[in-house]
Amino acid sequence: MPSTVIHSIDYDPELKTLTIAYVSGHTYMYKDVPENVYKELKASRVKGRYMRFFIKDKYPFQKLPDPV
Numbered sequence: 001m002p003s004t005v006i007h008s009i010d011y012d013p014e015l016k017t018l019t020i021a022y023v024s025g026h027t028y029m030y031k032d033v034p035e036n037v038y039k040e041l042k043a044s045r046v047k048g049r050y051m052r053f054f055i056k057d058k059y060p061f062q063k064l065p066d067p068v
Helices: 035-042 047-054
Strands: 006-012 017-022 027-030 061-064
Touching: 006 035, 006 047, 017 035, 035 047
Parallel strands: none
Antiparallel strands: 006 017, 017 027, 027 061
């Protein structure tokens, strides 16, 4: 999952939540994300760009606590 911006991606199809951990150490959970958007993000060659254009500011989100 090479990306200069995104460290990891997780998706819960039942809750339709997409959790993205960034290289910066911050983690955000995006809500009501369709599974096809998750699959397109995973398949994207430029994940940071896909995230910026198709997820950020498109779905409600919450910042999760930073790991200690």
